[in-house]
Every structure is written in structure tokens, then in C-alpha cells.
Amino acid sequence: MSLLKEHNVFLLQGSNKENRKKYLDESLFLISKKIGKIIQKSSYFESEPWSMNKDTYPFYNRALHVKTFYSPIDILEKIYDIEFFINKKSIMNKKVKNQSSQNKKFYKDRKIDIDILFYDQIIIHSSILTIPHSLLHLRKFVLVPMCEILPKKYHPIFNTTLLEILGVCEDKLKIKKIEFE
Numbered sequence: 001m002s003l004l005k006e007h008n009v010f011l012l013q014g015s016n017k018e019n020r021k022k023y024l025d026e027s028l029f030l031i032s033k034k035i036g037k038i039i040q041k042s043s044y045f046e047s048e049p050w051s052m053n054k055d056t057y058p059f060y061n062r063a064l065h066v067k068t069f070y071s072p073i074d075i076l077e078k079i080y081d082i083e084f085f086i087n088k089k090s091i092m093n094k095k096v097k098n099q100s101s102q103n104k105k106f107y108k109d110r111k112i113d114i115d116i117l118f119y120d121q122i123i124i125h126s127s128i129l130t131i132p133h134s135l136l137h138l139r140k141f142v143l144v145p146m147c148e149i150l151p152k153k154y155h156p157i158f159n160t161t162l163l164e165i166l167g168v169c170e171d172k173l174k175i176k177k178i179e180f181e
Contacts, residue, residue, distance in 0.1 A: 004069045009036070010118040010153070011064045011079075012133075012142055016049065016109055020060035021180065023086055023112045028064070030082045031114070035075055036068030042145035044180065048173040050139055056109065060178065063117070063145035072119045076129055079114045086112040117142065121156045132157060140171040 011031065015023040021044065032038050042063040049056040068075065087110055117133045124131040132155060136142045143166040146153065151163040158165060 006067050006069055007120050008039075008118070009066045009068050009072075009075060009116060009120075010146065010150075011035075011066060012061060012115045012117055012145070013064065014059050014061045014113040014115075014141075015111055016057045016059040017111045024060055024062055027082055027086055027112045027114060028062075030085070031064065031066060034078045034082065035070060036066045038064060039067055040065040040149045042148040044178040045141065045145050045175050046178050047141035047175040050141060050171075050173060059141065061141050061145055063142070063149055065149055072116065072122075072124060072129060072131060075116060075119070079116070083110075083112055083114060115142075117146065118153070121154070123156055137165050137169065138171060140166070140169055140173060140175050143169055144175050 013024045013027055015021075017023070024044065028038065028041070045061050047059050047061055049059060070078065115133055116129070116131055117136055119131050122131060133142070136146075137155070137158065143162060146162050147166050151161065153162045154160070155162065155165060
């Protein structure tokens with residue numbers, strides 16, 4: 001009998017450099033190898049960059065539902081490894097994953113970015129990690145893909161569903177579903 005508990009984690013992938021679809025697909029493969037079983041994935045969505053220069057190239061985003069036996073901190077470390085492998089840049093240039101800054105122009109172009117949106121129904125607020133993601137309620141590029149896979153997902157802080165949060169989201173940036181042949 002196993003004492004390990006399987007957890008539901010929701011991730012968001014994003015890319016706005018070079019072959020965006022390739023980087024999302026490559027990171028999906030690595031997530032399935034290093035973090036857990038992919039249960040569900042949203043369509044690809046293209047969105048205007050959020051809190052970046054207006055001339056920044058648009059992002060492709062996709063939400064994922066993953067079953068895992070890893071802790072949130074273990075997942076964060078694995079995400080850093082995946083991002084580092086794909087981005088191939090100095091670890092010192094990584095953005096801090098506490099997701100608490102809302103400064104304009106804070107975000108940078110990247111081949112891949114992976115954020116933890118939810119982990120079961122737990123709430124974590126630490127210097128290195130915030131779950132649920134502290135800005136997801138402000139971002140249509142997160143809410144739209146999440147609502148495609150689980151619109152009735154309950155937000156443990158706001159005590160409401162993601163679909164209800166999307167309905168009152170004031171984000172005006174354009175987001176559209178991308179179909180590939």
C-alpha cells in the first residue's frame with residue numbers, strides 16, 4: 001500500500017520567442033516526464049503581452065491539469081530545471097516565482113515560462129512561491145485557457161469559480177484560440 005498522495009496541480013505555459021508552439025510542446029513533454037501525468041490541456045491561445053512593452057511579440061499560452069506526487073516546492077524546482085533547459089540562460093536571470101510584483105515592464109521575452117496556478121485547494125504565501133497564483137484573477141490569458149479545461153474550478157481565496165472570476169475580469173488585452181493543422 002502506497003502512502004504517497006496524488007495531487008492535482010494546474011500549470012500555465014507561456015512562450016513569446018521564436019517557435020512558440022514548439023517550446024510549449026517541448027515543455028509539455030518535459031512536464032510529463034519530470035512532474036506528472038498530463039490529465040488535460042487547453043487549446044493554444046495567443047495573447048497580447050501583459051505588463052510588457054507594446055511592441056513585444058504576442059504569447060502562446062496553454063493551461064495544464066497534471067496529477068503529481070511531488071510537493072509544490074519540488075514542482076517549482078522541476079519547473080526551474082525545465083525553463084533553464086529550454087531557455088538556456090543563466091539561472092541568475094530567472095524571474096522570481098513568487099508572482100507578487102505588478103511593476104510595469106517587469107516581465108521579459110522568453111522561450112518558455114511555466115507558472116503554478118493551483119495545487120489541490122491549498123494556499124501558500126511565501127517568499128518563493130504563492131499558490132494560487134497571485135495575479136491569475138487579473139489575467140484573461142490565464143483565465144480563458146483555465147476555463148476551457150475546468151470552468152467550475154473553485155478559487156480557495158476568492159470563494160468563487162474561475163468562470164465567475166473571468167466574468168468580472170477587467171483585463172482588456174486580446175486573446176484568441178489558435179488552431180493548428
